[in-house]
Amino acid sequence: MTPTIAAVCAGAGHRFSKPPLLSIRLLEGLGVEGDAHCGVTVKHRSRVRVDPTQPNLRQVHLLHAELLDELNAKGFSVAPGAMGENVLTRGLDLLALPVGARLHLGATALVEITGLRNPCAQIESFQPGLLAAVVGRDAQGRIIRKAGIMGIVLAGGDIGPGDAIGLTLPPEPHRALDRV
Template identity: 30%
Template sequence: MNLLSVNLARPLHAPSYTDAPGNLTGIDKRPVSGPVEVAAPGPKGTGGSGLAQDTIGDMRHHGGDDQAVYAFAREDLDDWAHELGRDLSNGSFGENLTTRGLDVNGARIGERWLVGSRVVLEVSAVRIPCRTFASWLDERGWVKRFTDRALPGAYLRVIEPGPVSGGDGIRIVHRPDHEVTVSFLFRALTREPDLLPHVLAAGDALHPEARCKALRRGAG
């Protein structure tokens, strides 16, 4: 398991990216050479990306400690590239980390990864597709297609900060004993809300917004 690339935003101003205030978006991420510092950015709404020199356009919905880093598997990019009939470079889905050999969507909420020799990241949440993502890919019915696949990639918290670089190894150093995976949580938050009460098994590692939805569903 390894990190193929670290990807940082090239900020864009574009009228079609309507989710971001002022139409600023950091979805156009490109691989960079050399180490990039990773650290907890602060609470959502005030803290942006967990990667130094990255850009978050819409901090109301993105960024912050519980969504500090976004990871997507190269294998899933390859599957989409084949289906869409187009090249998808590392960073094409707006991910900070493009991985190889790691089951990102099978990771459990609260699972921890050691990246390189120092950085520890914790799986915390899932990426919900938005209009910005759809506009960026420019594929008909993209939000529905991405949602139906239920392989959204993982948001991560920064537990131990430090530098990461393309080529770093990734090792799973903690795997919780519940069964709430990234894909399961995504299904619960989108197409299968009856699953929501079950995601509470992830405990304190669950993103606060997902916990609130699950509690409301259980109470209802």
């Protein structure tokens, strides 16, 4: 199965969920046009309070549709955009990608993966029990974050549902994703 974009979402306000759209425009070095997290420097409110000059490594939030399938099978009601993602993918194990992996989205867009999304307490306000469903521990007791990955835009372009996703891995040794 060729990895594809299942949905695209953006929202100008700092809200937990984002509405699904027919297409979004990725802007080189900035993120998603019209999205609250678009910019050269960090836009996440808690990170702005710490240091508003730090680079924005969270320009694009990508989430795998398979997580929505899993959550809905457990009784949650989670639709595209509900978890604040910009790009919902299908057929690609996002969480297994290394730092520096590059995703070719649609005809021209290129996103470089910077790390894992660290789900915040807002997720619990959205639906009780959801935080525990997207954060767990492996057999060694290490935290597993399943709420998607973050990236920066290296090349812009318009993308939408049904667009293909290509993958270029960085040179080895690969560095595992960590929260960003």
